[in-house]
Amino acid sequence: MRRIVGVVVLLVGVLVVLAGAAVMVVLGPDDRATTGPHRIDTVGVAVVTTPRAITYAGPTVSVLAELPDDKPVFVGLGNAVDVQNYLGGTQRLSITRVQVPWRITSRQEAGEPNLSAAPTALDWWEAQSAGLGGAAITVALPDEPVSLAVLAVGDSDLEGLRLTTAYDVAGGFLGGAGGVATGLGIGFLGLMRVRGTPLRRAAAADPEGGEARYVFVDDAGAEHEVDPADLDGYEIVDDAPALTPPPVPVVAPAPAPVAVDEPEPVEEEVVYVLVDEDGREREISASEAEGLEVVEEIVEDAPDPDDDERGDGHWRSRLRRALGVE
Amino acid sequence: MTGRAGRCCAAALALGLAVLAGCGQVPQRKDTAAPISKVAADGREIDAIYTRYRDVRANALKLLDPEPLATVESGPVLAIDAGALQVAKRLAGTRPVEESQDLRIxxxxxxxxxxxxxxxxxxxxxxVKKVTKVQIFQRTAATAQWTMVASPEALLSTTLPPFATDDAGSLETIEPEDDTGLVSSPTQAITDYAAALRDPQSPAAQKVVDDSFIQQMRQVAGQSSAIKGVTFTQSWGARPVEFAMRTQDGGALVVATLLRQDGYEIADGVEVSWPEGSAQKAFLSNKLYTAGLLRYYHQVLLYVPPEGGELPRVLAQYGGVVDGEGF
Structure with a gap:
């Protein structure tokens, strides 16, 4: 089950990476995807999108309309209510569907052969441009229904019309990069889930019950310590010696119960010292100390003579009892 | 690999999500079920439209020339204003024409x-006139200009019910035949009102308030009927309702145009002279010997109360002679 989840997460990560990379490739650093020029077969005076043809809002779109022989041409984007009222009675090529980057569905509609008014005289265009041989507009697609119109100006027509469109998505390239980074993150998580190499909980830091350490053993057998905060996704195998009663952190999947023995009491070393009337000390055995008054003296952090002799630099606690004589 | 890899994962995720969150506008798919519509005009357009209207109207008044008005007015209001200018021009020699304006939206x-x-x-x-105007501007086609088509006037002391708006701030309108929540539909209300003006004894007269406009019109008709040797007739009709707006109290304000026709039949051997400065003198011949006919437009702002409330009544009006003939 863990591996299946891991594979799914990994695939999601890969898909996100691919999608982000695709966005980066399509848009490029200038955040713009361009398509065209595409030839539009019409001999009329109007090419117009129907109100439902433009289905997206937000991106900035640039449209360049070109006609041969420097024929005058107009490009405009307006609210669909305005455009339909203006061109509804005109013979036109209606584009009923636009699929990005460029795939259109159109139909020819009957009507008057000429425009009812010059498009340049109208004040409701949200973006408009006119020119000889070509005209271009750049406009952010609004949320309201809009229609794009390419119109012949004067007595001209649109024969030989070619359209080039560009889609600007501000920050799109950076967004693609973000997608790649996100996908990589997800993919890594999935990969770790798939490999599922268990973590070993190492021995306690000290026999008196320090914090547990967690160690990841890689394929080569090398151990790498893992921060307890990063334990999610690891399988915990208890490998600690039975010296301390370990508070086992609950990590899914839960580790098998570990039998823990009570720690054996550490035998204390007792040294009996007889102090004579002159104040000199003499070490005596425990049997000799019986019947004498025992004055207990605890010596802490005193260097262990044995340790000193070993020279290993460790100190251990030592209990010392001093005997006094009245 | 473990600790470092985990931190790398977290960093990659955090970086990616931060970049995604901060990156540019993501294209949104439009609601294909949303109706294809538009707000008639935004504030910027309206400012430009009204400024142009004010300038052209001021110029027309100054020149006493109705022709420029045709570029900013149309329909009944143009007919009324053009009639007023025509009267003023014909009578300019006898009556000082001095009309200024101080219009504030x-x-x-x-x-x-x-x-x-x-x-x-x-x-x-x-x-200047100390009135509140409720003006309707209309654009009949995408290729046409915005023109003012109605301008009923109310005294400043008249309280106009506030208009209702939808969540987006757009004016709520009512279909002329829709009587939902109203004492009557806008069309029925104006039809009853015209009937009440035509005949105070008609059943329809009981369906509207006998307001000051009706009383003024009856008073004028009474004065004309009192002319000796003249048979006076008056008829009223209503043009189809085009503009009906919902009010916040659930009622409706209806801008409608009433047509009034005053007829004069002159008895044999009688001649009628009109007072100086009157519309009759401007439109009819100086003296009437046989018959005369004057046509008026009256634009009214008719309040149709919500169901269970009062009866419809006129809150504002703007009217005048638009045509006439006599011999």
Whole structure:
């Protein structure tokens, strides 16, 4: 089950990476995807999108309309209510569907052969441009229904019309990069889930019950310590010696119960010292100390003579009892 | 690999999500079920439209020339203003014509419409005439100009019910035949009102308030009927309702145009002279010997109360002679 989840997460990560990379490739650093020029077969005076043809809002779109022989041409984007009222009675090529980057569905509609008014005289265009041989507009697609119109100006027509469109998505390239980074993150998580190499909980830091350490053993057998905060996704195998009663952190999947023995009491070393009337000390055995008054003296952090002799630099606690004589 | 890899994962995720969150506008798919419509005009357009209207109207008044008015007015209001200018021009030698204007927009509201004609309403304070005007501007086609088509006037002391708006701030409109929540539909209300003006004894007269406009019109008709040797007739009709707006109390304000026709039949051997400065003198011949006919437009702002409330009544009006003939 863990591996299946891991594979799914990994695939999601890969898909996100691919999608982000695709966005980066399509848009490029200038955040713009361009398509065209595409030839539009019409001999009329109007090419117009129907109100439902433009289905997206937000991106900035640039449209360049070109006609041969420097024929005058107009490009405009307006609210669909305005455009339909203006061109509804005109013979036109209606584009009923636009699929990005460029795939259109159109139909020819009957009507008057000429425009009812010059498009340049109208004040409701949200973006408009006119020119000889070509005209271009750049406009952010609004949320309201809009229609794009390419119109012949004067007595001209649109024969030989070619359209080039560009889609600007501000920050799109950076967004693609973000997608790649996100996908990589997800993919890594999935990969770790798939490999599922268990973590070993190492021995306690000290026999008196320090914090547990967690160690990841890689394929080569090398151990790498893992921060307890990063334990999610690891399988915990208890490998600690039975010296301390370990508070086992609950990590899914839960580790098998570990039998823990009570720690054996550490035998204390007792040294009996007889102090004579002159104040000199003499070490005596425990049997000799019986019947004498025992004055207990605890010596802490005193260097262990044995340790000193070993020279290993460790100190251990030592209990010392001093005997006094009245 | 473990600790470092985990931190790498977290860093990659955090970086990616931060970049995604901060990156540019993501294209949104439009709601294909949303109606295809538009707010008739936004504030910037309305400012430009009204400024142009004010300038052209001021120029027309100055020149006593109705021709420029045709570029900013149309329909009944153009007929009324052109008639007033015609009267003023014909009588200029006998009556000083001095009309100034100080028009200030108090509120403008646009409905959301799915087809032409587009229109919006402006409540304007006229500080010269001391009236509040409820003006309707209309654009009949995408290739036409915005023109004012109605301008009923109310005294400043008259309280106009506030217009209702939808969540987006667009003016709520009512279909002329829709009587939902109203004492009667806008069309029925104006039909009853015209019937009440035509005949105070008609059943329809009981369905509207006998307001000051009706009383004024009866008073004028009474004066004309009192002319000796003249048979006076008056008829009233209503043009189809085009503009009906919901009010916040659930009622409706209806801008409608009434047509009034005054007829004069002169008895044999009688001649009628009109007073100086009157519309009759401007439109009819100096003296009437046989018959005369004057046509008027009266634009009214008719309040139709909500169901269970009072009866419809006129709150504002603007009218005048638009045509006449006599011999």
């Amino acid at each position: 108090e509120r403008v509201l646009s409905p959301r419409l799915d087809a032409y004609p587009l229109w919006f309403v402006a409540r304007v304070r006229d500080n």
